[in-house]
Amino acid sequence: MNDLKPxxxxxxxxxxxxxxxxxxxxxxxxxxxxxxxxxxxxxxxxNEALTIIAVLVNLATGAGMILANKRHLQGLDELHQKxxxxxxxxxxxxxLVVGLAWSNLDVSDMFSSDAEISxxxxxxxxxxxxxxxxxxxxYQ
Amino acid sequence: MKNxxxxxxxxxxxxxxxxxxxxxxxxxxxxxxEKGKFDPSLPLxxxxxxxxxxxxxxxxxxxxxx
Numbered sequence: 001m002n003d004l005k006p007x008x009x010x011x012x013x014x015x016x017x018x019x020x021x022x023x024x025x026x027x028x029x030x031x032x033x034x035x036x037x038x039x040x041x042x043x044x045x046x047n048e049a050l051t052i053i054a055v056l057v058n059l060a061t062g063a064g065m066i067l068a069n070k071r072h073l074q075g076l077d078e079l080h081q082k083x084x085x086x087x088x089x090x091x092x093x094x095x096l097v098v099g100l101a102w103s104n105l106d107v108s109d110m111f112s113s114d115a116e117i118s119x120x121x122x123x124x125x126x127x128x129x130x131x132x133x134x135x136x137x138x139y140q
Numbered sequence: 141m142k143n144x145x146x147x148x149x150x151x152x153x154x155x156x157x158x159x160x161x162x163x164x165x166x167x168x169x170x171x172x173x174e175k176g177k178f179d180p181s182l183p184l185x186x187x188x189x190x191x192x193x194x195x196x197x198x199x200x201x202x203x204x205x206x
Contacts, residue, residue: 011164077165079178139172 018072025065032058079139087131095124142201146174148192163187 035043036054044050073084099120106115149159156174160167163184172178180188180200189196 009161009164012161077169078181078184079169079172080166082178136168139168139177 014075018068018075022065022068022072025061025068029058029061029065032061083132083135083139086135087128090131091124091128094127095120098123141179142176142203143173144199145170145188148194148199149174159191162191 032054036051036058039054040046040051073081076084099115102115102119105111145159149156156167156170160170163170165184169178173180185196185200189199192199
């Protein structure tokens with residue numbers, strides 16, 4: 001009979017490591033996004049060269065975040081990959097369908113405010129979070 | 141798909157967490173498989189079979205043919 005050890009081990013440790021790495025990359029991306037967004041106005045008085053550098057740094061950090069996310073997803077077990085896939089499919093679908101419908105209404109001047117890309121990002125993020133919660137409950 | 145995972149685990153006096161660690165999956169995944177809410181992939185099913193030293197058919201049964 002196998003003598004099983006408690007729940008520890010390299011697999012669980014790798015999950016923690018990948019999650020931490022993703023959190024660090026995401027934090028760095030958010031910071032560089034803020035820098036590229038607010039820097040021209042508040043830090044370097046719209047200096048073109050510094051703005052381009054800030055945007056390039058933001059893009060490079062974003063690439064790092066994407067790779068960290070890919071590694072994080074590949075490290076998950078198959079049930080959690082399924083939960084992530086379903087949540088991402090929902091977020092993508094809702095973002096596309098609602099985003100374009102909203103855009104159509106905006107083009108037709110049905111809104112007093114403009115349809116902003118940030119609204120779609122918020123909608124997709126909230127849908128993704130909702131999908132994750134629903135997925136975890138579904139497979140409890 | 142039905143399975144005997146819970147029975148086999150109980151016979152060996154293993155917890156879900158211990159089985160999950162051996163299979164390199166989360167405890168939630170073991171629980172979902174035991175409850176029939178999630179069907180494992182073929183590689184994971186083979187891993188389960190190797191761990192219990194049984195064939196896949198002795199652990200997992202297709203409900204449509206059972």
